[in-house]
Amino acid sequence: MVVGGRSLRFSSPDKVMYPATGTTKRDVLEYVLRASDVLIAHAGGRPVTRKRWTEGVGTERKPGQVFFQKTLERGAPDWVQTVELQHSTGPKQYPVLSEPAVLAWMAQMGALELHVPQWRMLDGERHGDDPPRPDRLVLDLDPGPGADLDDCAQVALWVRELLEDVGLHPMPLTSGSKGIHLYARLDGTVTSEQASEVAHTLARSLEAMHPELIVSDMKKSLREGKVLLDWSQNSGSKTTVAPYSLRGRLRPTVAAPRTWAEVEAGGLEQLEYDEVLARLERDGDLIAALDPPPDRLAKYRGMRSAHRTPEPVPAEPPAPTDGRSFVIQKHRASRLHYDFRLEQDGVLVSWAVPKGLPSTPKQNRLGVQTEDHPLEYGSFEGTIPKGEYGAGVVEIWDAGTYELEKWRDDEVIATLHGQPDGGLGGDPYRFALIRTDADKRQWLVHRMKEQDAERDARLKGYAPSKASAARGGEDDDSSAAPATAPKRRLGAKADRSRGRADRPTDLRPMLATQSEPSAIDDEREWSFEVKWDGWRVLVDRRGSTVRLLSRNGRDLSGAFPEVVEAVPASIEADAVLDGEVVMLKRGAADFAALQERGGLSGRQAARAAKATPATLILFDLLEVDGERLVDERLDERQSRLDGLVHESRRVKISKPLRGRLERILEATAERGLEGIMAKRHDSRYKPGRRSDDWRKLKHQQSKEVVVVGWLEGNGSLAGTVGSLVLALPGEDGRMRYAGRVGTGFSGKDRDRLRDELRPRRTVPAIDGVPSDVARKANWVRAAVGEVEHTEQTASGALRHPVWRGLRPDKALADLNP
Secondary structure, three states: OEEOOEEOOOOOOOOEEEOOOOEEHHHHHHHHHHOHHHHHHHHOOOEOEEEEOOOOOEOOOOEOOOEEEOOOOOOOOOOOOEEEEEEOOEEEEEEEOOOHHHHHHHHHOOEEEEEEOOOOOOOOOOEOEOOOOOOEEEEEEEEOOOOOHHHHHHHHHHHHHHHHHOOOOOEEEEOOOOOEEEEEEOOOOOOHHHHHHHHHHHHHHHHHHOOOOEEOOOOHHHOOOOEEEEOHHHOOOOOEEOOOOEOOOOOOEEOEEOOHHHHHHOOOOOOEHHHHHHHHHHHOOOOHHHOOOOOOOHHHHHOOOOOOOOOOOOOOOOOOOOOOEEEEEEEEOOOEEEEEEEEEOOEEEEEEEOOOOOOOOOOEEEEEEOOOEEHHHHHOOEEEOOOOOOOEEEEEEEEEEEEEEEEEOOEEEEEEEOOOOOOOOOOOEEEEEEEEEOOOOEEEEEEOOOOOHHHHHHHHOOOOOOOOOOOOOOOOOOOOOOOOOOOOOOOOEOOOOOOOOOOOOOOOOOEEEEOOHHHOOOHHHEEEEEEOOOEEEEEEEEOOEEEEEOOOOOEOHHHOHHHHHHHHHHOOOOEEEEEEEEOEEOOEEOHHHHHHHHOOOHHHHHHHHHHOOOEEEEEEEEEEOOEEOOOOOHHHHHHHHHHHOOOOOOEEEOOEOOOOHHHHHHHHHHOOOOEEEEEEOOOOOOOOOEEEEEEEEEOOOEEEEEEEEEEEOOHHHOOOEEEEEEEEEOOOOOEEEEEEEOOOOOHHHHHHHHHHOOEOOOOOOEEOOOHHHHHHOEEEEEEEEEEEOOEEOOOOOEEOOEEEEEOOOOOHHHOOO
């Protein structure tokens, strides 16, 4: 499966994890993904200790086996971020919740309960053997024998009075086990020991005031009929189950936020995961104020004064981004050094490299991590005045984008793509940053050998050797394509009488059918290619004019100026070619990143082109110098494509995948690719028509849907899109309700959808819309979008949909019933 662009294995989805309710591993996955935003908000940046039930929680008579997993196990995906903690046996790496894919991986590993401390690690900070200062205080109200949840509610109300007297504002959660958790936000000025002492003092005070109901001592003999007010979890070395975490009880309960009105009313019960999801949809995150996004620029801002330095000093905390920009700045301060900065989550993570980046793999250089910098610093050049922090002259030595392979707390591996006239010389620069001393924030900077994806594919047996022709050479595999391509036949000449330079081509893309590997009977008749997860385009190059045309004829040229600029150098003749525009990250296409580019034009598109450039992947040649090739065989058209196109960083040819289909599918799944295309060697190009000669073999189910409306979110999502209303065309031509999708969005996505979807005044004709949806929906003009899903029910509803993005390159007519 693929979550947020991360490929991971998810096995035994129908395994029953909670026998009492029949809740399966698939249901657990659905819950953590739908609740991922709030789980990450309250557990992000904190080392996660997991309680794992690999075979389920079992029954009351036969409980399932459970064990604690603290450190990151061997074999964990490289993209799981970590923090380092000191143990008596040395430093240990703990996983951190940084993205939904980490939650999916933990669900795969049977981790039901997620426990975290009351502090979080920011900006790579270390405090010796001491943990960072806590940003929240917690009290665990645990009923002893003879006490119940109503007793805990009464104690919670007493605690609230005392905490509010000292300026703290507690927030209640039913723990998902037996009691209640109370959290209060701290300002980061006290240590864990001081927070523990405050909590202990409060517990003893309340015990003295209400000895009949409260006990602060852990001894079990003292807890009969009373509520233990457990203050000890504020210790820097202890953890509490995270808000919104599942619990490993007989039923799938959750550590669930509640309102004080519910606590005051009494009669509380522990909530199960489906109830929590419904409440999230209705109310939003009730404890959003507990863990606002951390201000990663607080340290940077505290070291500078905006009116005394020309450096950018933003007043507001940075907004999260998924960009991949870098800058290297030559800094003539008290000593000359180079500042190396990589964009991550809205800031530039920074290192001072005294001798500059190593020029060969034989060199290693020292890098000292400094404070995170704002993204605006990526374009800063100037003189920092004397007396100010970092006084001296700053010049940009090189800048561009990077492809990320790994980012962990102690290791970063990526490839830089700088400017042609930059300090790196315009060549890819692959490097590793390896932390060597956490306390001193020292890292080793090492240059690595550049990767050659085509060479790696050849070594693994699913791409042709260099000695073999690109699509017609010899191949040792008896199941591969024929050794020689048929002799070229001249195609029909296109009509040149029309004003060809003034009007776009009348050709339209040939379409493929969805299929299964088992339907490929004789592999020798087929050519296999990567299915690129991007936007399909026809490239129309005529004289000095280049157009990128979508499936429905829309001109996308303005959104991708870097591609338009690169085409003439790569394609020197007038031609019409078929391909896809993609955003490549670590060799795979990132569809979410492509969405950010689709609606841009002008200066915005130009800026985005520099920060996150797109790549054009070409796989077919339809016309060259007025000669139509659509009646030629596929392998003949592709042979001519190879001879015509000069590949560059922005223009590539989709290479054939050689070897057995089973191995090709395994290899592309391992690389996180969407799937493969199977095309008959002798297939002719059928413009605008869907043909069984081309088949899509996908690794995960995705579906194009019709967006017909949206429901407003609640709580923190008030005023923006909470979920989208989906429909699908039926066999009778009418639209039928296909459910709602409320996951897979960033906050920016929700606002953009609200603004881009055009409202309509009348209710659309859609069968099967539930009455509660019809009452609340904001109806819009139909737009094509794409979702991932696990299955489609008999009624046509999509199960567990996850939003992927709008498809402006497609029209309603492209959707099949």
